[in-house]
Amino acid sequence: MSQPTHTTERPAVQAPAHPPKPRRPMPLAARILLRTAHVLLLPAVLIGLYAYSTATSGSYYTPTPGLIADAFAELWFSERLLVDVIPSLIRLLTGFTIAAVTGVCLGVVLGVSKGVRATLEPVLEFLRAIPPPVLIPLMILLVGIDDSMKILVIVSGCVWPVLLNTVEGVRAVDPVLADTARCYGLRTTTRLRVLVLRSASPQIMAGLRLALALAIILMVISEMFASSSGLGFAIVQFQRTFAIPEMWAGMVLLGLVGFALTAVFGLVEGRVLRWYRGLRAANRGE
Amino acid sequence: MTKTDTTDAGPPPGAPAPRGRTRSGLGRALLGAAGIAAFLTLWEAVPRLGLVSDRYLPPATEVLGVLAQRATTPGFWAAVGDTLHGWALGLAIAFAAAVVLGFTLGALPRVRAFTTSTVDFLRPIPSVALIPLAVLLYGTDIRSTLLLVVYACFWLIYIQVLYGVADVDPVAEQTARSYGLGRLARIRYVVWPTTLPYLMTGLRLAAAVALILSITAQLIIGTPGIGQEIAIAQSSNAVAYVYALIVATGILGVLINMGVRVLERRVLRWHTSVRGEATA
Amino acid sequence: MLKVTALQKIYNGGASAVEAVRDLTFELAEGELVCLVGPSGCGKTTLLKCIAGLMPPTSGTVELAGDSVTAPPPDMAVVFQEYGRSLFAWMSVRANVELPLKEKKLPKERRRELVAQSLEAVGLTAFADSYPWQLSGGMQQRVAIARAVAYEPKVLLMDEPFAAVDAQTRADLEDLIRNIWQRLGVTVLFVTHDIDEAVYLGERVLVLSSSPTVVQDDITVDLPAERDQLTTRQDERFTELRARVYAQIQQAKNSAAPAAAH
Incomplete structure (x- = not known):
């Protein structure tokens, strides 16, 4: 466990965009215009280019944005949302939650106990190095192709980044702070809650972020590999039946799901780690 | 690394470091070996004692036997070679593209401001969403694998490069300016050394992700490689071989992780975060 | 003693x-x-x-x-040299001072009283709801002192x-301790x-x-x-x-x- 799979030493937020420093102050209207252009210009250009190229060349595999939008509205504003999308998301979140809780609990145990850590380290190094998708065929052999297979795949893939990052975070608890907690007679449960988990939270969140990205991948491909429902299944089915606009609509939805889950996670992370950003900024400013 | 204070306190003189260090080397290796032995014993015992049917979990000796036997066949090594080929090529393309774009846009904040919204939208899109498109466009060609690997790895590295460029110490930058260093010299002596640790972090994460996606493509799309072998072994119910291949991917993963770490240590030998980690 | x-x-x-x-x-x-x-x-x-x-x-x-x-x-209470590392960065100044008192299971009113008194004594009443890292080094050490004082150690x-801490702050803190x-x-x-x-x-x-x-x-x-x-x-x-x-x-x-x- 000498090297964690985390990125906490780097800021997890988008680096602050340096606003261009105008030599003379820009009028407010111009600033709003510029800001809008920052957000919208490139997406508009890209979509425009795509629309133009599909409209002129008209490849079968790349339908026009209009066709994709139609297919999207027709497909996902219907009961397919309930049949295919919602169950996928429930499996995803169930697996992710189980992995998160298991990873944090085991991580704390390993992080606190040097002996246990030294004993399990090589085995864990090996287990976490296994690319999680290969567990799908295995889980099918073990539990079949039902929901529990998919959840198990997600759990067994996502637990590692959480576990290893938690270990790293728990090990990095400041010794001075740990001494302080002892001096003031903090009990074990308080110490765990107030000291260990909180001071490891930047690493834990970094692990959870990786786990979430992995969970989405595993959800999709476990459905693509063997399933009769779910978003991944639907997309592959469209592709196999050459329902191209529908396939694109599925891909777009998948992209939106990834975007939305990451955004929600970002909000939670921002709240949990507000102190950490402040601390970093303060240390940096000095 | 996460909360070093500005006061350089350091460990108290003569803190219990000497004790830990003498015991750590040999003792840790012994404990680790014991852990592996226990893991293998458990794996051997569970099916032998009938706790789990060996149809589902063949004993360790059987799996490792199958692996050893397959490792003598050229087909196995061809699959390993295909997997590594997709991994290395995809990683290299993503790395090159991310470094070039990252440094360019990092140096041009005004241009970068126009790209942020697009990047923030594209980055969280799971690369597996591209699988159907890859199948239609490239079939089981290696380009399918590359599409997935490059898409996933590019963002990881690109974002790290941007963080790194943004992390350049303004004092160092101003010092360099005041000594009259030109733009190129500043990139060489100020920006590049600051960014390097970030870049290595990106590479380390991307190396693991590239393996995952390389194998995913083989598993789902059927491009040649270990993933495809696993899918075939599973559909033909060759349980021990499935396990053997999973062990093989694990070994591959460990080797890649170790390789990247060694590289990171070498490249960043001067850097405190690595030094700190080495002594920890 | x-x-x-x-x-x-x-x-x-x-x-x-x-x-x-x-x-x-x-x-x-x-x-x-x-x-x-x-x-x-x-x-x-x-x-x-x-x-x-x-x-x-x-x-x-x-x-x-x-x-x-x-x-x-x-x-016994201890004030460490590394003030930045002995305060809980994720807690406000008030919570930092109050935490040991909570562990002592003091009633709420008593805790509030002790926190107010000790923050008053170190001159940080106005910063009770700030986070430690929002304060200067000398002020952070004052928080650590306030926490020790509120603990009512022998x-x-x-x-x-x-x-x-810098020399001027140091002189102030010395007088504070006396x-x-x-x-x-x-x-x-x-x-x-x-x-x-x-x-x-x-x-x-x-x-x-x-x-x-x-x-x-x-x-x-x-x-x-x-x-x-x-x-x-x-x-x-x-x-x-x-x-x-x-x-x-x-x-x-x-x-x-x-x-x-x-």
């Missing part, structure tokens, strides 16, 4: 054992303010950790009010608490490497030798109880005491030199 007897600490590294503290014996009367001063690397921190019950000594004993110290005792240990000590009548053991600070603050100064450490000298500071940065430091007696401590420390360093050579 606090009694250290024949304390010895050897860091055991097999062949490379390091004797950080050899034989320390001293005693603090109730309500005394004693400064421990010694050359750098003389094991001050080790000693303090043994006294605080954070580290078991190799031999010898530490007694607090007659009870042997084997774990951090409930009547003994207050301070491990070079002002080594990392002030709190006089008002609360708490027993204070103040570890420092700064000779001026030791003489200015202490009723007694213990000079430690180089590692392996013994008590080299025990000097009573017979300065008036009311001290201030300007007049006290110009006082002839202050200069004499300062010179005496300085000479002792020089002697400690020189006597250690041949030992360190081989």
